[in-house]
Amino acid sequence: MPSEPANAAPARIPRHLAVIMDGNGRWAERRRRPRIIGHRAGARAVNVCIDFCIERGVQALTLFAFSSENWGRPEDEVGGLMKLFLNALEREVEELDRRGVRVRFIGERERFSDKIRERMAAAERQTERNGALHLTIAASYGGRWDIAQAARSLAQDVAAGRLAPQDIDERLLGARVCLADLPPPDLFIRTGGDTRISNFLLWQLAYTELWFTEALWPELDAAMLQRALDEYAGRERRFGLTGAQIAAQTNETVE
Ligand code: IPE
Ligand code: IPE
Numbered sequence: 001m002p003s004e005p006a007n008a009a010p011a012r013i014p015r016h017l018a019v020i021m022d023g024n025g026r027w028a029e030r031r032r033r034p035r036i037i038g039h040r041a042g043a044r045a046v047n048v049c050i051d052f053c054i055e056r057g058v059q060a061l062t063l064f065a066f067s068s069e070n071w072g073r074p075e076d077e078v079g080g081l082m083k084l085f086l087n088a089l090e091r092e093v094e095e096l097d098r099r100g101v102r103v104r105f106i107g108e109r110e111r112f113s114d115k116i117r118e119r120m121a122a123a124e125r126q127t128e129r130n131g132a133l134h135l136t137i138a139a140s141y142g143g144r145w146d147i148a149q150a151a152r153s154l155a156q157d158v159a160a161g162r163l164a165p166q167d168i169d170e171r172l173l174g175a176r177v178c179l180a181d182l183p184p185p186d187l188f189i190r191t192g193g194d195t196r197i198s199n200f201l202l203w204q205l206a207y208t209e210l211w212f213t214e215a216l217w218p219e220l221d222a223a224m225l226q227r228a229l230d231e232y233a234g235r236e237r238r239f240g241l242t243g244a245q246i247a248a249q250t251n252e253t254v255e
C-alpha cells in the first residue's frame with residue numbers, strides 16, 4: 001500500500017470495491033434482443049471497471065458474476081452464460097496477467113463443468129504473483145453458502161479435536177469466510193436499479209458503504225464509477241461510534 005505523505009489527509013479511495021453487476025437482461029430486452037446479448041455487453045463493462053480500479057489505485061475488486069440462485073434460470077440462459085464464462089477464461093486471462101491483475105474465484109466450484117474448473121484453476125495459478133489489482137470473481141456464489149461453508153470448516157476442526165466450541169468467535173468464523181485475506185469491502189456498488197444485496201457477501205458487507213444506480217451494467221462508464229467514489233469520499237463511516245469519536249480519531253491520524 002503506498003504510504004501517505006506526512007500530514008496529508010488520506011485520499012479516500014476505497015481499498016476494496018464489491019460490485020453487483022445487474023441489468024444485463026433488461027439492457028438486451030429494451031433493444032428487443034435475446035438476454036444473452038446483454039450478458040455479452042456486460043462482459044465489456046467488466047473491463048471498464050477493472051481499468052478504472054487500476055487507474056484509481058483501488059487494490060481489490062470483487063465482482064458478482066453468477067449467484068447460487070442464478071442456476072435456477074432457464075436452461076438456455078444458464079448454458080449461454082457458461083459458454084460466455086468459458087470464452088472469457090480462454091480470452092481474457094492473458095491480458096489480465098499482462099496488466100498485473102491477480103484473478104481468483106469464490107463460490108461453489110463443484111457445480112461447474114470440469115473444463116471451466118480447470119480454466120479457473122489455471123487462471124489463478126498464472127496470475128497468483130500479480131499485485132496491481134486483486135480481482136475476485138464470485139461465481140456460483142451465495143453469502144449464505146459462504147457462511148455455511150465457514151461453519152462446516154470450523155465443525156470439522158471441532159470434530160477432529162483441534163478446536164473447542166467455546167473458542168469459536170467472530171474472528172475465527174471471519175477467518176473462514178471467503179476473502180478473509182483482504183480488507184472487507186469499503187464500497188459496494190449495484191447497477192440495475194434494485195436496492196438489495198441478493199445473497200452477495202452477507203458477512204463481509206457488515207460496515208460497507210452501499211451505492212446504487214439505475215444504470216444498467218452494460219451502460220457502465222468511468223464517470224459513473226467516479227460519482228460513486230466521490231460520494232464515498234464524502235461519507236462519514238462511524239462503525240457504531242459517535243461522530244465526535246470518529247472526528248477525534250481522524251485528527252489523531254492527521255497530526
Ligand atoms: C446480471 O444481469 C447478470 C447475472 C445475474 C448473471 P441480469 O441477467 O440479472 O439482468 P436483469 O436484472 O435481468 O436485467
Ligand atoms: C444478482 O442479480 C446476482 C448477480 C448480478 C450475479 P440477480 O438479478 O440474480 O438478483 P435479483 O434476482 O434481482 O435479486
Ligand code: MG
Pocket residue numbers: 022023024192
Ligand atoms: Mg438481475
